[in-house]
Amino acid sequence: MKELSLNVLDITKNSVKARATLIHISLVEVGSLLTLTITDNGCGMKPEVLETVMNPFYTTRTTRKVGMGIPLLMLAAEQTGGGVTIVSRHEEEFPDDHGTTVTATFHTDHIDFTPIGDMVSTMETLIMGSPDIDFAYLHDRNGARVELDTRQLREVLGDVPLDSYEVVQWIGDFLREQYSAE
């Protein structure tokens, strides 16, 4: 992947597939350490499935037998000296508190660090693709925060869907303004 924001888009689609209704995406930069966390309240994975997702020959897709999402994220993290951890609680064992958290750490001063890239486009794409799911986004750059919570927008919008073109444009502008205000 050319940008980490594309890994974020790709990994978050797993949460969508897991029937999550709320997905938290956070990027927290403290000095040269970047921590990416994607947390969902989806169906979760059983321990035996969790063991296999880091293997490229595991996938949920039905069109072919190779799944590269998590392995590509691991590559991006590990080549900077960071890593990926996944914690998951499957709905059968945790009916009231299930979901998955993917955490990836990166050393941004490493020569092989992939730039974060266009997170605004990633958030727009996710919201357009899943207008009924709520996304809580936070990007903290050494204290300067960019935030978006679709639950707040939904309160204002009422029945108007989040994927209306004008709304998506507003969301993009809202995020870009926060990024340029820093």
Added chain:
Amino acid sequence: MKSLAELAAIRDKMKDKVVLREGTSDTRIVVGMATCGIAAGARPVLAAFVEGINNEGLASTVTVSQTGCIGICQYEPVVEVFQPGKEKVTYVKMTAEKAAKVIEEHIKGGKVVEEYTYNTAVNA
């Protein structure tokens, strides 16, 4: 700064439109957005279609949506166009620039852009 009041104004403007949009869509443009598509550059292709369709005022009859892996990963970004009564058209190795041409010639003009299609790519 963007404000929630501005969003409320968008809501009020949109309310009438929402009714119009329901069930009137004739054409579906579907962009493959699995790992393979995303890695190959599908995100800007999707954005180009969404922007182009809305800017051309075609949103009431054309929907743009995302799907998973279509199964021909080496040809990503892949875009499928579905129109009632017509055979599905599969465009391969798409870019934002090619998207603009597909909107102009195929969606607006009714003429498939043969040079971008899967059929042309496999026979080349």
